[in-house]
Amino acid sequence: MNRITSLFGIKYPIVQGGMAWCSGWRLASAVSNAGGLGVIGAGSMCPDLLREHIQKCKAATTKPFGVNVPLMYPQIDELMKIIVEEGVKIVITSAGNPKTWTSWLHAHNIVVVHVVASSKFAMKSEEAGVDAIVAEGFEAGGHNGREETTTLCLIPAVRKATTLPLIAAGGIGTGQSIMAAIILGAEGVQIGTRFALTYESSASQIFKEYCLRLNEGDTKLLLKKLSPTRLANNFFKNLVEQAEAKGATASELLELIGSGRPKKGILEGDLENGELEIGQIASLFRQQQSVDEVMNELIEDYSRLSKMRYEW
């Protein structure tokens, strides 16, 4: 029992990352049913689809779950209205100013968590009145911070900078890394990559199997002139990397990318032309598992490690 488990009303301080094209109601409800916090990723959903996922999630679990909302979402007013109408109790906001929605969400009795990649934005989130923060390091998959601070360096820095309940993200997917995050000052963890590859994730099976074969060094943070994004090796990533090595400008990159690449890669399993967003830690996993298997392993490993003696 700590500030994260009591804030969310959950058993274990394990939050599932709300990932575009991966985190639908199936994944979220499975994580919540296993004692963590399941999160629906609204970023890749039109408003009606989000409503459907929330309703299905409520039908599949009686436990708390959340919705992740990237604040740059074009129809954000509509999304927030649905979240309130459907009685969602926890919203995780990212990629934008936490001031814009926090008071409004609080007025609707919703717990607000904001995702940051630096102490500076952690302090801004505290000023905006959020209830907790997720601090996400360089090793995380998909969209990422500009400062490239790794989880090992970020968590102690954010812990010093704010008093908010702190959830560590980026490179976490085992009981060991959960315990490392706790020692660095976090009170909970957010796990993306490992849940993205479970049976319950809505990503394409082709994408999942591909990611389960990745080796160390097979992802890279690219697209820094647009929005830094960690991508797995494939034809599309090589295209981006080559263009960037030659000094491609932001607009040249936009033209090269076009639109719909993450959907193509993650949801449709187009391993050649799709954008494959996944974290560095993927290379540690070789076998597909269910959410229950993952959660049991995390909890057992953490429990075993926390009982060991580390004295010199």
Place this chain on the structure above:
Amino acid sequence: MNRITSLFGIKYPIVQGGMAWCSGWRLASAVSNAGGLGVIGAGSMCPDLLREHIQKCKAATTKPFGVNVPLMYPQIDELMKIIVEEGVKIVITSAGNPKTWTSWLHAHNIVVVHVVASSKFAMKSEEAGVDAIVAEGFEAGGHNGREETTTLCLIPAVRKATTLPLIAAGGIGTGQSIMAAIILGAEGVQIGTRFALTYESSASQIFKEYCLRLNEGDTKLLLKKLSPTRLANNFFKNLVEQAEAKGATASELLELIGSGRPKKGILEGDLENGELEIGQIASLFRQQQSVDEVMNELIEDYSRLSKMRYEW
């Protein structure tokens, strides 16, 4: 007592990084006298100067110490001859093939440790017969691996890939991060940045004070077309960054850099035109300390943390 402390014959499994222009006999002997493993950085020394530093180090401590040798060093035969003649017992090799020197060093009863940034090179080091490895993550200062794997992701991967005694490096400079590294599977740590900023480091006081004012995000891994190097913000770093953003080739970068930049920055304290090599973790430290103060803090913090209960 573990495999690292018994391999080196030291009290605490804390190795000081052998850093160019920072790690002379003063720093190395202070770390060894405090119960860690002090390391002379031969990379920035001509052979005669290395001999002088080894002799002074032997005069300043009766404890074990090591010498770090970058394997690309031009007069490496001469360097190795001096190391043997002076009776150095521990050599840490980096930036090259561990096969070239390991057997020869073993034949002279020298313990060999090799620095790697990936599991692949950890396995090659094991094949080459080294006695231990340092696995160094993306957040480390100065020269760095191409795969950009962070310490949090690297240590568990290397732990799985080899059975060698394992020293974690990159982003480590507090008791907390030492304990995190141990939980991730390391048996010891290598600390560079924090020791580079102590009184005993041979870096310029101007460089040290500058690094003690760095904020999060003030270092970046650049020069990826040559040899990836983490640099602190300054005029020189901006020059490199701008050239790279425009697609500068390796030869254009070489021309821009010229030679002697790290010496200029680190030893001579030229904050404008020098190359300032330091790790991400620098932003956590604000006060200059002696090696004894650092070591005491690390040991006390680790001891306190290792006695705490982390059970859920």
